[in-house]
Amino acid sequence: MKRPELISRFLIVTGILLAVGAPLFFWARTPLIHARMAEDGGWNPDVIQAEVGEPLHLKITSDDVVHGFAVGQMEMQSVDILPGKVTEVTLNFDKPGIYTFFCTRWCGLNHWRMRGTIEVSGSPLDPEPATVPLYVSLDLDLDAPHDASAVPNGKPSATSGQLLETNLPIDQSAEYYRSHSPYEVFEGLQNTSLTEAQRWDAVAYFWQSNTTPESLANGRQLYAENCAACHGENGAGDGVFADDLAAAGESSLQTMEGAMDMAMQTPVDFTNPQRMLGASPALLQGKILRGGMGTGMPMWGSIFTEDQIWDLIAYIYSFQFEYQH
Ligand code: HEC
Ligand SMILES: [Cu+2]
Structure with missing residues (x-):
């Protein structure tokens, strides 16, 4: 194999990797989140990573009944998560920390156990002193x-x-x-x-x-x-x-x-x-x-x-x- 050929092959392979990899990379950052009743596993995944100042795009679907989605301690309207449909939510965080997302529909006795976490890293956009309850x-x-x-x-x-x-x-x-x-x-x-x-x-x-x-x-x-x-x-x-x-x-x-x-x-x-x-x-x-x-x-x-x-x-x-x- 001559040298230029090798280089062009290498370029083509990188090109293919980029073409497939770039969407994969972004897709990986916004995995489809599945909601199920707590007895059947609750949220999957139930831990999500995010960064201060970077919008977090989520796609959520339900595998059983109608659930709701909201994030604690944030001003947000809860959204319904319907079986077989994909609901998109975009979240913005201005403080790092561990946030809880939870189901807002009474889907069963263990409804309130349907909780997951969003781990937000970075520094606060507007630092304020922490308060003790x-x-x-x-x-x-x-x-x-x-x-x-x-x-x-x-x-x-x-x-x-x-x-x-x-x-x-x-x-x-x-x-x-x-x-x-x-x-x-x-x-x-x-x-x-x-x-x-x-x-x-x-x-x-x-x-x-x-x-x-x-x-x-x-x-x-x-x-x-x-x-x-x-x-x-x-x-x-x-x-x-x-x-x-x-x-x-x-x-x-x-x-x-x-x-x-x-x-x-x-x-x-x-x-x-x-x-x-x-x-x-x-x-x-x-x-x-x-x-x-x-x-x-x-x-x-x-x-x-x-x-x-x-x-x-x-x-x-x-x-x-x-x-x-
Ligand atoms: C899944 C059922 C359930 C839900 C939902 C629930 N609670 Fe409770 N709550 C209980 C049980 C069981 C107890 C008794 C056990 C205990 O005292 O820890 C209790 C106890 C309490 C107590 C203690 C009272 C005392 O004098 O000891 C308070 C206050 C309270 N709940 C407030 C709330 C509030 C406010 C909400 C809604 C934001 C809420 N609860 C939602 C089941 C629930
Ligand atoms: Cu639910």
Whole structure:
């Protein structure tokens, strides 16, 4: 073989490699993501790499039922993922970190287990200091019992609370509200001339003053989409999946693996005053961020922004109090 021939062959081969390789390279960066119910494997792949400042193009399809796709802690509308169709999504990241993508359609009992991660590398476009969640800085023990030792007869009324004397010994700061349970604030009113019922009404008014109609409305919507299937539309712990969770808990207790795991539990009843009036917003924040560790309560820390979690908490307390708005 003469030299020039060798070179031209080499060039042709490189040409073919480039022609096939370049699309392959880009295709490899945007693999087709398959969605399946969690029992059948969930997302595949479930780990995706991306870079700050570079748009991430995703193509997603479903192999079984209709799922939804959204990424936690990002302002984005969730998109439906239909069986046999390819949905394209483009994401932009301005901060590095590990993001969680998740299913947004209630596709089954294990729906909330349909989660995957996007590992974003690079440096932040707009650096901001990292914040520590309040329950961490308060060093709360999330698993300690927190029942209130006294509860009101009926729902305390914020409207009645507002009519009471105004110079009650309640610290009006947001920090005080977030780090105390309604029961603790009730106790703090012991040395006033108020009756017990009035003290609870004052607490209801204090709770209402620490939220806004917008925050409650936002919390209500997030709750309906993400929590009601277990905790119930009206907070009573009787969502459509509550029985399934209890059954899964019983069967897991009967197996060796189940005995090693913590038992699945029925979802907490948010209308139970003893339980909820004894919990501070910071404690609920910790429980929502961390989840129930094997009990069936998902962890939401990688899904919601801090503000969304406070909105959810404000809404959860509305099962305890009679608000004006
Ligand atoms: C798959 C079912 C399920 C879903 C969905 C769910 N939870 Fe739970 N949740 C549970 C179970 C079970 C418990 C009880 C176990 C525990 O306390 O850890 C619980 C407990 C809690 C607690 C602890 C209350 C306390 O006083 O100890 C809070 C707060 C809570 N959930 C909030 C939420 C919020 C907010 C959402 C929606 C964003 C949500 N949960 C979605 C099942 C669920
Ligand atoms: Cu799904």
